[in-house]
Amino acid sequence: MAVFVTAEETLQTVDVFPAGMQNVALYRIPGLVCTQKGTLLAYSEARLNGRSDWGEIEIHLRRSEDGGLTWGPSLKIAHQSERIEGNPRKPNGGEHEQTVNNPVAIVDQQTGSIEFLYCVNYARCFSMRSADDGQTWSTPKEITEIFEPFRNVYPWKVIATGPGHGIQLKNGRLVVPIWLAYGNIGDHAPSASATIYSDDHGRTWQAGDIAVPNQGEFRNPNESMITELSDGRIMLISRNVSGPNRKLITVSPTGKDQWSKPEFHDQLWEPVCMASILAHPTIPNLVLFSNPHTRPVNAEGQEVPGGRGKRENLSIQLSRNNGMTWEQMRTIELGPSAYSDLAVLPSGRIACLYEGENTIRIATFALDWITEIH
Secondary structure, three states, X not given: OOEEEOOOOOEEEEEEEEOOHHHOOEEEEEEEEEOOOOOEEEEEEEEOOOOOOOOOEEEEEEEEOOOOOOOOOOEEEEOOOOOOOOOOXXXXXXXXXXXXXXXXXXXXXXXXXXXXXXXXXXXEEEEEEEOOOOOOOOOOEEOHHHHXXXXXXXXXXXXXXXXXXXXXXXXXOEEEEEEEEOOOOOOOOOEEEEEEEEOOOOOOOEEEEEEEOOEOOEOOOOOEEEEEOOOOOEEEEEOOOOOOOEEEEEEEOOOOOOOOOOEEEXXXXXXXXXXXXXXXXXXXXXXXXXXXXXXXXXXXXXXXXXXXXXXXXXXXXXXXXXXXXXXXXXXXXXXXXXXXXXXXXXXXXXXXXXXXXXXXXEEEEOHHHHHOOO
């Protein structure tokens, strides 16, 4: 496996899930966590036959015990129980396909276990657990019923966890961002964002409140990431297709309810792509954000309201005031790049697992790689 090191020797990148590995057409939707033992767990959707969000899709995971330099084998970890077949996007040809989608891991710092949630066919949700640092996993348990309270607001036909990773709050609560869609069966819009949570280390889960509704100027919020700020507030950032072309931000004191009115943040551009946010675990008020830093523009270079930016120029932004303003930014990948997820290693290095061109790649770097002046 090739390791590429810049001349500064502070940024290292490794291909973790390249297209074609194990005869998988394309890997997409990356997720990343660092366990209590310092092991990196990278996971993704293994899209066996093509790029589509629907099709024969598995969840694969790889482990790294050396900070992301080398990786163990890519293993299918879900869905290992009875197949649930049926692709509504192919009414005459998808009846034997199983879409396993939107994997989310959460490291429980109190028990050492890793909780893992995923969906099947965007219609059913399951949870499982690893008690041995991600080497083996429990039999999946269906938790779809916890999504039923959301029907009081939106009569959903599609549900999805994450993607990316969930979090554990300082009080022990596990929180996972979710989104749901309530159009036709299989459609991913119209949509809204919310959270689910567990107060018993993943044994049971409950529905929170809608965090970002689909109303007014907020158009189709969906894939969201979440973090606990050093002041105890929970910040959620949602992808959306709204006019301002900016990420939507809301905060809560609990992670389950009392969400503030969402606001567009002018510095966090929205190319209509999942992003990642991470409060640094040891440096107060410092928050990291990864996303393709692009905006939709026309031939004259003018921004197009409610458009779609190119998925390229994956960048890391840094805030030193709990996400109020973002003062520094540096590009990881200039070319094609899309979904990403962030973690912090025990050494203090930052890890960003992201979609490059026909690959999922990890970049690791010291914090001063962002803050250096070039």
